[in-house]
Amino acid sequence: MIIGVPRETKDNEYRVALVPAGVEQLRKAGHTVLIEERAGLGTGITDEDYLLAGAEIVGGAAEIYSRSDMIVKVKEPLPPEYPLIRRGQVVFTYFHFAASEELTRAMIETGAVCVAYETIQLPDGSLPLLIPMSEVAGRMAIQEGAKYLERPMEGRGILLAGVPGVPPANVVILGAGIVGWNAAKIAAGMGAKVTLMDVNLERLRYLEDISPGNITTLFSNSYTIREQIRQADLLIGAVLLRGARAPVLVTREMVKTMKSGAVIVDVAVDQGGCIETIHPTTHSNPTYIVDGVVHYGVANMPGAVAGTSTYALTNETLPYVLRLANQGFPTAARTHQPLKAGLNIVEGKVVLREIAELFNLPYVPVDEVLHTG
Secondary structure, eight states: OOOEEEEOOOHHHOSSSSOHHHHHHHHHOOOOOEEETTGGGTTOOOOHHHHHHTEESOOOOHHHHHHSSSSOOSSOOOOGGGOOOOTOEEEEEEEOOGGGGHHHHHHHHHTTTTGGGGOOOTSSOOOTTTTTHHHHHHHHHHHHHHHHTSGGSSSSOOTOOTTBBBBEEEEOOOOSSSSHHHHHHHHHHTTTTTEEEESSSSHHHHHHHSOOTEEEEEEEOOOHHHHHHOSSEEEEOOOTTSOOOOOOOHHHHHHTTTTTEEEEEGGGGGGTTSBOOOOBBBBBBBEETTEEEHHHHHHGGGGGGHHHHHHHHHHHHHHHHHHHHHHHHHHHHHHHHHHHTTEEEEEEEEOOOOHHTTTOOOOHHHHHHTOOO
């Protein structure tokens, strides 16, 4: 199989979908790997590094798409890439279709096989290709939140840790999954007062047992959210529904009750966001203000720390890339349930129910397109 890795074009996206070690393994398995020139520079990987691993360096995205049986990316295709994608071509990346009807309909039109990192699911319910980036994004949420709390950034001028005689900042985190827990650990380590909220009491019991003393767990409902965000200096949105739009937990009316200069970082923005007033922003223009509250909505946060996140991501994605390359898309999906769960759109048919229902599109069960079941 010919596997193509284009250079990412999303604003300040420095990650790359394959590292030289992955190229070497794919070459050993008999596959051809095309890398767009300079694709790895944001991670510190040169074209020479890829050449030494056995890749072919290609001058532009158009050739990558035209020659490849499978495209491996980090972020969703952008509009200039839509016409380059061919019917039957496998595109393996973070799609987050629930955040964009335009992208969903564009991929239906291409006839491509869209395999989404974020919906691959193991038997225990975990999402292995989301975990590493959720770890990065959760930790970054506090790092960015602390920065935008500074007064020159139009925040409240609050230091997360406080100092002797001055209390620490109040950090409220909605969601106690991978993102939320990583955010809580960093915030607590910086000395903030942390409230970690979730609807899963078993998860809260577990985290209560292992948390430091400055993390308080709290059952999440509209009443407790409303009460907590009034006290928050920094609010982190960390809620995920697999393959679906994030639920809106904080309304515009609630945002109006927050302190002037408070900061919101909504990590769920790439799935629509759990704060009503959030919308996607970019690394080059990351924030805006609504009702005196600073909103940070960067949808590809880990892209800013590619030296960490590229390797964390490709450690997880490479086994799936190898399976798809070695077996081909239909056989790989039929024989490997986690990979089958990653199928969102197959040759013009929406096979993920949540996306079909969200955008009122026809739904086709995945087993029908795979001719199984």
